[in-house]
Amino acid sequence: MLITTTKGEMDDSLFEKREGTIDNDNELTTWVEYWEGDELVHRSAHVTLKKMPNFVGGDIASF
Amino acid sequence: MGELLTATHNFGASPTRAGSTADTFKALLVLASGTVNAGQTNVGTPGTGTPTTSNIGTSEVSGTNYTAGGITVTNATAPTATNSSSTAGVAYWTSSASLVYGTSGLPVTLSTAFDTVVIYNNTQGGKTVSVHTFGSQTITAGIFTLTMPSNTTTTALLRLATT
Numbered sequence: 001m002l003i004t005t006t007k008g009e010m011d012d013s014l015f016e017k018r019e020g021t022i023d024n025d026n027e028l029t030t031w032v033e034y035w036e037g038d039e040l041v042h043r044s045a046h047v048t049l050k051k052m053p054n055f056v057g058g059d060i061a062s063f
Numbered sequence: 064m065g066e067l068l069t070a071t072h073n074f075g076a077s078p079t080r081a082g083s084t085a086d087t088f089k090a091l092l093v094l095a096s097g098t099v100n101a102g103q104t105n106v107g108t109p110g111t112g113t114p115t116t117s118n119i120g121t122s123e124v125s126g127t128n129y130t131a132g133g134i135t136v137t138n139a140t141a142p143t144a145t146n147s148s149s150t151a152g153v154a155y156w157t158s159s160a161s162l163v164y165g166t167s168g169l170p171v172t173l174s175t176a177f178d179t180v181v182i183y184n185n186t187q188g189g190k191t192v193s194v195h196t197f198g199s200q201t202i203t204a205g206i207f208t209l210t211m212p213s214n215t216t217t218t219a220l221l222r223l224a225t226t
Binding site for chain 1: 167172195198205206207210
């Protein structure tokens with residue numbers, strides 16, 4: 001599969017793929033990285049917010 | 064109560080509205096080292112100037128294929144209002160699509176960590192709607208997608224409630 005990297009579109013088989021997830025009360029986040037040796041050539045992330053954050057003085061923002 | 068989200072009622076001095084159509088809202092990203100909070104009243108001139116509560120300024124991210132001021136928020140779903148009793152109800156709204164920075168053909172590179180998105184009213188001179196934080200991120204030749212909470216009475220992005 002072709003992926004976009006700092007070196008242009010390349011086949012993902014050329015790189016080491018690393019993935020991760022963050023899941024807490026605020027968000028579900030997934031990310032994917034492709035590495036060439038010690039060089040990061042691609043990183044994408046998807047953050048899904050679960051709720052509106054609470055602010056001091058209420059849970060509304062300024063309009 | 065849903066009419067409050069469509070500016071039908073005015074309880075104070077308000078800006079002059081140019082028309083009756085929905086405003087255009089945008090979303091910009093803020094550096095983890097930036098200064099922004101719920102007291103941010105206006106985004107000012109994103110990317111330029113000293114950050115204040117009326118100007119995001121240099122607190123905004125910058126990078127390849129990222130445009131200062133961010134991206135337009137998809138607003139295809141009108142605010143909804145529901146009543147659970149004769150006095151209690153909720154009016155709510157959430158953007159109708161994820162915020163997506165970059166494409167496969169035009170990936171973004173945001174090398175400096177960011178952890179906040181600011182949604183603002185581009186039609187009304189950049190007045191801030193809301194500020195949302197998340198775990199710090201960077202993007203390298205990739206795509207950053209931000210999906211908002213589900214559009215329900217308890218999780219929607221904006222909610223007005225009476226009890």
